[in-house]
Amino acid sequence: MSEDPRVDRLLRRIEGPVDRASTHAAEERVWRRLREGYPVRGRNWMPAVLVVALALALLVGGAYLQSYRLEVASGGGLVLYQERIANAQIAQRSGVTQVVTGTLEIRQGHYNATRPDLLRVVAIDDVRVSSGALPATIEIRYREQGSAVSGTLARTAGLDEVRRATGDARHNVIAPLPPVERGEVRRFEVWVHVDTAVGPVESGHLLVEVRGAAEGERARAIDSR
Structure with a gap:
């Protein structure tokens, strides 16, 4: 007791x-x-779940804005990779109407068709031209630092096909920069030039440094204007 x-x-x-x-x-x-x-009655797990979901959203969102990796094979297979190095905007108005809008990006990733295991540095444009500014000619241009001569990475002339859903024409091209061999370091100035029915317009100019490495080409942004 x-x-x-x-x-x-x-x-x-x-x-x-x-x-x-x-x-x-x-x-x-x-x-x-x-x-x-x-x-x-018991422990409420909802706050913890919300915190984890928010952290995952921030992580995925940040990864999408800066870079992304895509696994295409299991068991040690190839993993495709892309990373945005620099970007610039392009815009043109005719009166109060926006007739040209778009972006130019410099990316490094697995763009080499013959050697997909090696990294390449490329320029990617995404330009939209309104129907009133067509036809248009769009070029991705470059110039090596120290040179007075510019070259063309990609060119599309006579763009006049209007998309029915949006009422404008779209230009989206991936253009590799000149190759950089292992051990070399080269600097390129890259921009988009558009000739439209209402006049020419250019994007901001991006200056990037490209180094040749064992895994391919590695780039970093130097300047933009």
Whole structure:
């Protein structure tokens, strides 16, 4: 026997016979609450779940803005990789109407068709021209630092096909920069030039440094204007 009468009562209830009717009634109450949607007392995991979801969203969103990797094979297969190095905008108005809008990006990644395991540095444009400014000629141009001569990485002349859904023409091209051999370092100025029916326009100019490495080409942004 215990000196505390409350402990004695508890021990007698534990040691006594089980009341099956009371036990069954308690089970029914629990199941009824679950079926009717009443909350069951216990730890609320919702705040922790929300924190984890928010962290994943920030992680995925940041990765998408800066770079992304795509696994295309399992068991040690090739992993495709791209990373944005620099970007510039292009825009042109005719009066109050926006007739040209778009972007130019410099990316490094697995763009080499003959050697997909090696990295290449490329320029990617995404330009939209309104129907009133067509036809248009779009070029991705470059100039090596220290040179007065510019070259063309990609050129599309006579662009005049209007997309029915948007009412404008779109130009989206991936153009590799001149190759850089292992051990070399070259600097390129890259921009988009557009000739439209209402006049020419250019994007901002991007200056990037490209190094040849064992894994291919590696780039970094130097300047933009």
